Amino acid sequence: xxxxxxxxxxxxxxxxxxxxxxxxxxxxxxxxxxxxxxxxxxxxxxxxxxxxxxxxxxxxxxxxxxxxxxxxxxxxxxxxxxxxxxxxxxxxxxxxxxxxxxxxxxxxxxxxxxxxxxxxxxxxxxxxxxxxxxxxxxxxxxxxxxxxxxxxxxxxxxxxxxxxxxxxxxxxxxxxxxxxxxxxxxxxxxxxxxxxxxxxxxxxxxxxxxxxxxxxxxxxxxxxxxxxxxxxxxxxxxxxxxxxxxxxxxxxxxxxxxxxxxxxxxxxxxxxxxxx
Amino acid sequence: xxxxxxxxxxxxxxxxxxxxxxxxxxxxxxxxxxxxxxxxxxxxxxxxxxxxxxxxxxxxxxxxxxxxxxxxxxxxxxxxxxxxxxxxxxxxxxxxxxxxxxxxxxxxxxxxxxxxxxxxxxxxxxxxxxxxxxxxxxxxxxxxxxxxxxxxxxxxxxxxxxxxxxxxxxxxxxxxxxxxxxxxxxxxxxxxxxxxxxxxxxxxxxxxxxxxxxxxxxxxxxxxxxxxxxxxxxxxxxxxxxxxxxxxxxxxxxxxxxxxxxxxxxxxxxxxxxxxxxxxxxxxxxxxxxxxxxxxxxxxxxxxxxxxxxxxxxxxxxxxxxxxxxxxxxxxxxxxxxxxxxxxxxxxxxxxxxxxxxxxxxxxxxxxxxxxxxxxxxxxxxxxxxxxxxxxxxxxxxxxxxxxxxxxxxxxxxxxxxxxxxxxxxxxxxxxxxxxxxxxxxxxxxxxxxxxxxxxxxxxxxxxxxxxxxxxxxxxxxxxxxxxxxxxxxxxxxxxxxxxxxxxxxxxxxxxxxxxxxxxxxxxxxxxxxxxxxxxxxxxxxxxxxxxxxxxxxxxxxxxxxxxxxxxxx
Numbered sequence: 001x002x003x004x005x006x007x008x009x010x011x012x013x014x015x016x017x018x019x020x021x022x023x024x025x026x027x028x029x030x031x032x033x034x035x036x037x038x039x040x041x042x043x044x045x046x047x048x049x050x051x052x053x054x055x056x057x058x059x060x061x062x063x064x065x066x067x068x069x070x071x072x073x074x075x076x077x078x079x080x081x082x083x084x085x086x087x088x089x090x091x092x093x094x095x096x097x098x099x100x101x102x103x104x105x106x107x108x109x110x111x112x113x114x115x116x117x118x119x120x121x122x123x124x125x126x127x128x129x130x131x132x133x134x135x136x137x138x139x140x141x142x143x144x145x146x147x148x149x150x151x152x153x154x155x156x157x158x159x160x161x162x163x164x165x166x167x168x169x170x171x172x173x174x175x176x177x178x179x180x181x182x183x184x185x186x187x188x189x190x191x192x193x194x195x196x197x198x199x200x201x202x203x204x205x206x207x208x209x210x211x212x213x214x215x216x217x218x219x220x221x222x223x224x225x226x227x228x229x230x231x232x233x234x235x236x237x238x239x240x241x242x243x244x245x246x247x248x249x250x251x252x253x254x255x256x257x258x259x260x261x262x263x264x265x266x267x268x269x270x271x272x273x274x275x276x
Numbered sequence: 277x278x279x280x281x282x283x284x285x286x287x288x289x290x291x292x293x294x295x296x297x298x299x300x301x302x303x304x305x306x307x308x309x310x311x312x313x314x315x316x317x318x319x320x321x322x323x324x325x326x327x328x329x330x331x332x333x334x335x336x337x338x339x340x341x342x343x344x345x346x347x348x349x350x351x352x353x354x355x356x357x358x359x360x361x362x363x364x365x366x367x368x369x370x371x372x373x374x375x376x377x378x379x380x381x382x383x384x385x386x387x388x389x390x391x392x393x394x395x396x397x398x399x400x401x402x403x404x405x406x407x408x409x410x411x412x413x414x415x416x417x418x419x420x421x422x423x424x425x426x427x428x429x430x431x432x433x434x435x436x437x438x439x440x441x442x443x444x445x446x447x448x449x450x451x452x453x454x455x456x457x458x459x460x461x462x463x464x465x466x467x468x469x470x471x472x473x474x475x476x477x478x479x480x481x482x483x484x485x486x487x488x489x490x491x492x493x494x495x496x497x498x499x500x501x502x503x504x505x506x507x508x509x510x511x512x513x514x515x516x517x518x519x520x521x522x523x524x525x526x527x528x529x530x531x532x533x534x535x536x537x538x539x540x541x542x543x544x545x546x547x548x549x550x551x552x553x554x555x556x557x558x559x560x561x562x563x564x565x566x567x568x569x570x571x572x573x574x575x576x577x578x579x580x581x582x583x584x585x586x587x588x589x590x591x592x593x594x595x596x597x598x599x600x601x602x603x604x605x606x607x608x609x610x611x612x613x614x615x616x617x618x619x620x621x622x623x624x625x626x627x628x629x630x631x632x633x634x635x636x637x638x639x640x641x642x643x644x645x646x647x648x649x650x651x652x653x654x655x656x657x658x659x660x661x662x663x664x665x666x667x668x669x670x671x672x673x674x675x676x677x678x679x680x681x682x683x684x685x686x687x688x689x690x691x692x693x694x695x696x697x698x699x700x701x702x703x704x705x706x707x708x709x710x711x712x713x714x715x716x717x718x719x720x721x722x723x724x725x726x727x728x729x730x731x732x733x734x735x736x737x738x739x740x741x742x743x744x745x746x747x748x749x750x751x752x753x754x755x756x757x758x759x760x761x762x763x764x765x766x767x768x769x770x771x772x773x774x775x776x777x778x779x780x781x782x783x784x785x786x787x788x789x790x791x792x793x794x795x796x797x798x799x800x801x802x803x804x805x806x807x808x809x810x811x812x813x814x815x816x817x818x819x820x821x822x823x824x825x826x827x828x829x830x831x832x833x834x835x836x837x838x839x840x841x842x843x844x845x846x
Contacts, residue, residue, distance in 0.1 A: 179627040183651040184677040203666040210662045218373035227390040230358045237385035
């Protein structure tokens with residue numbers, strides 16, 4: 001079915017062949033770098049790199065388009081919110097004010113504010129491909145093993161990976177329930193007013209929760225009956241052993257993290273200031 | 277004397293949430309290497325009995341227990357669920373829900389992972405076990421790509437890998453098509469012969485379980501053991517009938533014909549039964565019963581014309597399907613798991629759009645109509661009522677569709693009350709739905725469709741998991757609706773349902789209609805049975821073996837008579 005989002009996408013690529021733990025470490029290093037820095041130069045380089053890695057992974061934009069649109073919408077919302085609540089943030093940070101459009105008082109649009117928000121947007125664009133790639137190129141079987149390898153307790157790892165792997169099932173279930181409710185006359189299409197559609201959605205959520213609870217009970221019984229939680233540790237059938245490539249990638253990514261931090265904090269400030 | 281492996285002594289158990297004990301004073305001994313079937317109607321306590329053996333009771337579901345239960349000489353309440361899982365391997369009834377791993381190998385390895393077995397050794401053990409269940413070529417496959425029967429092999433392998441002594445099967449036949457069910461029973465038998473493990477099966481489809489030899493059958497009813505004997509002895513008694521469990525049909529037929537079944541007749545299996553002396557009685561009974569021929573009308577209400585559909589374009593899931601359903605008919609759609617039955621229903625309801633072909637409703641082309649539009653005439657009841665119920669109170673649930681259509685309040689009240697009366701739910705109208713049994717919930721979902729006055733109701737597996745009593749209730753209710761003029765279409769794996777209630781059946785295999793005929797003709801046609809994974813009814817074999825001239829008529833007459841008999845104890 002076409003609507004399975006955020007599930008594993010099978011391709012043959014160098015990114016896929018890395019161990020899940022490696023990808024997780026890279027993702028964490030990558031996003032810490034992107035979170036910490038506001039240096040536009042660093043962000044631009046990282047953006048180019050992440051687009052390059054994305055191309056190497058052979059994942060197509062349309063494979064993940066739905067999630068991408070969702071994130072873009074969220075980004076837009078975030079930008080609007082920043083402008084509404086803190087329209088002079090850029091001026092405060094960069095210490096100068098170049099007004100382009102005069103509105104009223106603090107809502108004047110300044111180049112500094114635009115530049116600041118450009119940086120925020122860049123951060124999104126840097127982190128998003130990395131996060132998506134980690135999820136869609138790590139086989140779900142390996143997912144829990146990777147979390148466990150970097151020190152997360154195996155129970156928590158398993159809980160997270162089970163949640164992720166049930167997403168497609170729950171989407172399928174959602175569709176089935178939605179269709180049967182539509183057949184009872186609950187209109188979810190565009191013909192209905194928005195607020196009514198939101199209300200109607202509750203007639204799907206309730207059965208969805210009930211059937212998910214059933215599912216959880218069955219699977220937790222099944223796990224317990226087969227000895228899950230007996231020991232402090234467990235081994236993993238589908239963990240990928242670390243290969244040379246994994247070590248190289250991890251070392252490179254940590255070096256990149258350090259390099260980006262050095263560049264960022266070289267002048268004692270997280271922000272790159274073109275207005276000085 | 278064989279060594280005993282499971283011993284219940286004066287054992288009782290009461291769930292914390294319930295007032296009545298689910299098991300009362302159970303005394304039962306199972307020996308090493310034995311193959312025991314536990315049968316009983318819904319709510320009889322047979323599942324609780326199974327949970328006591330695998331440790332879910334009392335370690336996961338708490339409650340009060342009395343008496344003693346020893347497995348391999350150890351008192352279970354002093355062991356934990358994990359030590360028990362090393363002795364008892366459980367195959368749960370829902371083949372899809374119990375998978376934890378994504379690939380076959382990963383799922384089989386789950387128990388080994390929890391024992392911290394190193395990866396290399398784990399891979400070796402998984403390979404060994406998968407050979408045992410004939411899955412060695414599928415180890416790398418994703419579980420979702422497998423057929424229903426293969427899935428069951430995976431769950432079996434997942435417990436065999438632990439080298440347990442006792443294998444416990446909780447309704448192994450639920451959700452399997454009839455032919456796959458037979459294969460599952462044969463596989464369990466084969467595993468037992470190869471490994472000499474103790475096998476316990478919980479199941480209410482007794483005739484299907486008796487596809488292979490079993491040592492003992494334990495009948496549970498109302499929390500007590502009402503019979504514990506060999507299959508041949510059991511057939512000769514009337515315990516099954518009084519506990520609402522369906523007897524094998526050929527045994528039932530012999531009883532109707534007035535034959536006295538004795539243990540010496542070896543009646544538990546069709547290939548061991550001794551029929552000397554029964555022929556005459558059966559022949560007489562056959563001649564005494566007349567079939568009422570139903571006139572067939574030709575007044576199509578729904579027709580599919582050369583319908584094709586595929587989720588991915590080149591591979592057609594549904595290939596050039598044509599059939600038409602007449603007004604007032606009751607029709608089954610049968611076929612193996614994954615043959616395309618559900619997809620056809622989705623196309624009819626408009627959940628999916630056809631690639632080519634036409635669908636007509638009362639002559640009008642509805643191929644492009646919306647779900648909402650079709651819903652005015654076609655109602656769909658899903659297999660699992662929990663997938664449909666979205667309100668807290670019965671009245672609100674049934675009224676929902678009308679409220680959404682903007683019907684006036686007074687009319688809603690009238691129509692809902694009338695529907696509740698038809699469905700026998702009127703006394704419960706102000707009850708919360710959570711207080712109802714599964715069968716009653718099913719009625720609520722049927723009521724919530726019926727209230728919209730559809731011309732056609734489509735039901736997916738209306739009686740799955742129901743015992744004979746609830747089965748009869750639901751089906752009689754559907755017959756009642758049918759008599760009021762509602763056309764009914766059902767997807768089912770239950771061969772008896774099809775024979776008994778739907779004069780006509782459509783068999784689907786690989787996305788095509790392979791037979792569209794009377795139910796009796798389909799179930800006596802070897803080629804169709806083979807292709808659609810169905811199962812020949814034992815009545816036919818009985819008739820052939822006793823040299824009745826027209827076995828098909830014999831089947832028809834038996835069905836008609838059996839229905840009458842059960843109508844009287846409604």
